[in-house]
Amino acid sequence: MTEDSDDISIGITGLSEWDVEEDQLGRGLVLITNRGSIRTLIHHDPSNPTQKGVVWVGGARGGFDGPAGSMYKLLGDNLSPGITSLRVDYRQPNVLVECVMDTLAALSFLSGTGHTDVVLVGHSFGGAVVIKAAPYSEVVKGVVALSSQTFGAGDVAQISPSPLLLVHGETDTVLSQDSSRQIFEWAEEPKELRLIPENGHRLEESAEEIRQLVSDWVVQHLYLPHEQTER
Numbered sequence: 001m002t003e004d005s006d007d008i009s010i011g012i013t014g015l016s017e018w019d020v021e022e023d024q025l026g027r028g029l030v031l032i033t034n035r036g037s038i039r040t041l042i043h044h045d046p047s048n049p050t051q052k053g054v055v056w057v058g059g060a061r062g063g064f065d066g067p068a069g070s071m072y073k074l075l076g077d078n079l080s081p082g083i084t085s086l087r088v089d090y091r092q093p094n095v096l097v098e099c100v101m102d103t104l105a106a107l108s109f110l111s112g113t114g115h116t117d118v119v120l121v122g123h124s125f126g127g128a129v130v131i132k133a134a135p136y137s138e139v140v141k142g143v144v145a146l147s148s149q150t151f152g153a154g155d156v157a158q159i160s161p162s163p164l165l166l167v168h169g170e171t172d173t174v175l176s177q178d179s180s181r182q183i184f185e186w187a188e189e190p191k192e193l194r195l196i197p198e199n200g201h202r203l204e205e206s207a208e209e210i211r212q213l214v215s216d217w218v219v220q221h222l223y224l225p226h227e228q229t230e231r
Contacts (some may be wrong), residue, residue, distance in 0.1 A: 010035050010101040011106055024064070025077045026087065027139045027215040031105050038102050039089045045074070053084040053115040054108045055137075062093035066125045067146055068214075069207030075215050078208035083222060086110060094125060096132070096152045103133040110139065117141045119218050124201065125159035125176060127166075128152030142221040144214055147172055147201050150179045153186070160188035165217050167210065169199030 011034050018028035018039060041064055044050070056072040058064070063095040066072030076085030086106050092098040103120065108198045110118055115181035118141040122130035127148025134140045135158040144165045156164065164187050168180035172189070177195055194213065199205045 010094060010105050011156060012105055012112070018069070025073055026085070029086075031109055031145045032067070033103060033224055034103075034104050036100070038105055041087040043080040043083075043085040044089075048081040049114060050082055050084055051114060052082065052114045053086065053110045053118040054079065054218055055087060055103060055120050055130075055221075056087045057090070057103055057116060057119075057120075057122045057129050058088075058093075059126050060094040062090040064089055066121075067201075068203040068210040071207070071211050071214065072121070075211060076220075078172065078215065079218065083116060083218065085089055087177075096125075096128065099126070099129045100132045103129055104136060107133070107137040107139060108152070111137070115139060117222050119222060121145065121214065121218075123147055124203040125152075127183075130165075131156050132158065134162065136140065137230040138222065142218070144217065145183065145201070146210075146214075147175055148180055148183055148184050149175050153183050156183050156187045160165065161190070163190040163221055164192070165214075166191070166193045167203070168193075168195055169201060170195050170197050170202050170204070172201045174201035 014032035016030040020028040026043045029040045029042045031038040062213050072087050088106050090099045090102050118139045120130035121144040123146040127145030132155045134143045142163045146167045166180040168177045
């Protein structure tokens with residue numbers, strides 16, 4: 001993979017745990033890589049293994065919880081144990097290449113632990129991160145970009161034939177809804193654009209509705225109809 005002619009590669013060399021704050025959910029897991037250590041939070045039940053997973057990444061400042069009323073935190077917990085969630089805090093927030101590598105390391109970890117079907121979810125800057133990362137892992141089965149920026153998302157057509165969901169607030173004053181409209185235009189099918197009235201950049205005004213939208217989309221694209229009945 002290249003970005004501005006720089007070769008990107010990252011490898012996991014070890015794992016460790018870290019103590020999470022009392023108000024957090026999930027287990028603290030550090031991915032030790034040849035580019036530095038990546039703090040993550042994992043939601044899974046080791047006694048109930050699954051092949052389905054989600055990687056959640058934040059905006060330019062990083063962080064674990066995401067928009068729409070701590071979507072990543074809540075959905076990570078709600079989707080487990082049927083779907084493993086790995087919430088990633090960037091090593092170098094707002095550095096696109098490094099954040100893409102962190103996402104690829106998370107995908108490598110899930111792939112190496114038996115996950116064959118993974119959805120990527122990113123917010124704002126993170127929307128471009130997941131769009132950029134998706135074509136470089138065969139386990140990616142869908143991408144969700146929330147309030148995404150266009151910089152870094154120009155290769156979105158390469159996600160196809162995996163599906164893409166774009167969600168943007170119509171009153172976003174940080175990144176205009178035109179950003180997601182442009183990405184949608186660049187993208188190939190299957191693709192979907194959902195513009196949410198009276199919502200700003202962090203999608204807090206309709207948080208519950210948007211969390212449900214993303215949760216339903218993730219489940220729909222990770223499970224075939226017969227698998228849904230067996231969950």
